Amino acid sequence: LAKTTQPISMDSYEGQEVNITCSHNNIATNDYITWYQQFPSQGPRFIIQGYKTKVTNEVASLFIPADRKSSTLSLPRVSLSDTAVYYCLVGNNDMRFGAGTRLTVKP
Amino acid sequence: DAEITQSPRHKITETGRQVTLACHQTWNHNNMFWYRQDLGHGLRLLHYSYGVQDTNKGEVSDGYSVSRSNTEDLPLTLESAASSQTSVYFCASSESGGASYNEQFFGPGTRLTVL
Numbered sequence: 001l002a003k004t005t006q007p008i009s010m011d012s013y014e015g016q017e018v019n020i021t022c023s024h025n026n027i028a029t030n031d032y033i034t035w036y037q038q039f040p041s042q043g044p045r046f047i048i049q050g051y052k053t054k055v056t057n058e059v060a061s062l063f064i065p066a067d068r069k070s071s072t073l074s075l076p077r078v079s080l081s082d083t084a085v086y087y088c089l090v091g092n093n094d095m096r097f098g099a100g101t102r103l104t105v106k107p
Numbered sequence: 108d109a110e111i112t113q114s115p116r117h118k119i120t121e122t123g124r125q126v127t128l129a130c131h132q133t134w135n136h137n138n139m140f141w142y143r144q145d146l147g148h149g150l151r152l153l154h155y156s157y158g159v160q161d162t163n164k165g166e167v168s169d170g171y172s173v174s175r176s177n178t179e180d181l182p183l184t185l186e187s188a189a190s191s192q193t194s195v196y197f198c199a200s201s202e203s204g205g206a207s208y209n210e211q212f213f214g215p216g217t218r219l220t221v222l
Binding site: 098099100 | 142148149150151212215216
């Protein structure tokens with residue numbers, strides 16, 4: 001299983017772009033990179049998934065360099081409601097959740 | 108709308124009792140999962156199933172069991188509850204195969220307290 005490393009916490013302000021980087025040096029050829037968001041007292045919610053280059057949806061963008069040893073989740077113009085824990089997972093049919101990154105958005 | 112539900116949402120039990128937590132999904136997903144989450148930590152996989160009659164142990168399975176008799180349900184049983192099993196339990200489901208496996212849909216969670 002590819003191990004992931006991401007910052008424990010990050011602070012931001014409303015309206016800013018937030019980038020959360022995840023390191024996964026031993027990612028395997030068939031591994032996908034998946035990000036989840038979790039609010040207090042709720043189950044995690046799928047945000048975005050990618051294999052290489054860039055993926056964008058209505059919520060976020062995911063940037064993956066050519067070597068795939070890291071990935072960056074980009075949240076455009078965050079609001080207070082984006083305060084949550086964000087998990088980076090790497091794998092294929094064998095995901096493991098780490099401790100995640102606690103993002104706090106301030107007014 | 109399709110959904111995934113868990114019951115009960117809160118449960119208090121005593122050490123040594125058998126407890127069963129229910130998970131029901133209406134997406135017709137083949138894959139179902141059980142996780143526990145302790146305060147301030149990520150989720151740890153307990154058991155998972157790829158289809159009816161299929162069950163597999165996750166990274167933390169001791170003291171827990173599951174059975175899959177139909178597509179919609181994956182009940183989690185604590186054979187003899189221990190205080191160390193006080194936690195929040197999440198059930199999830201996903202479609203089969205590759206990238207679809209990684210898009211898991213989570214239930215609202217069950218908060219279990221073992222006294």
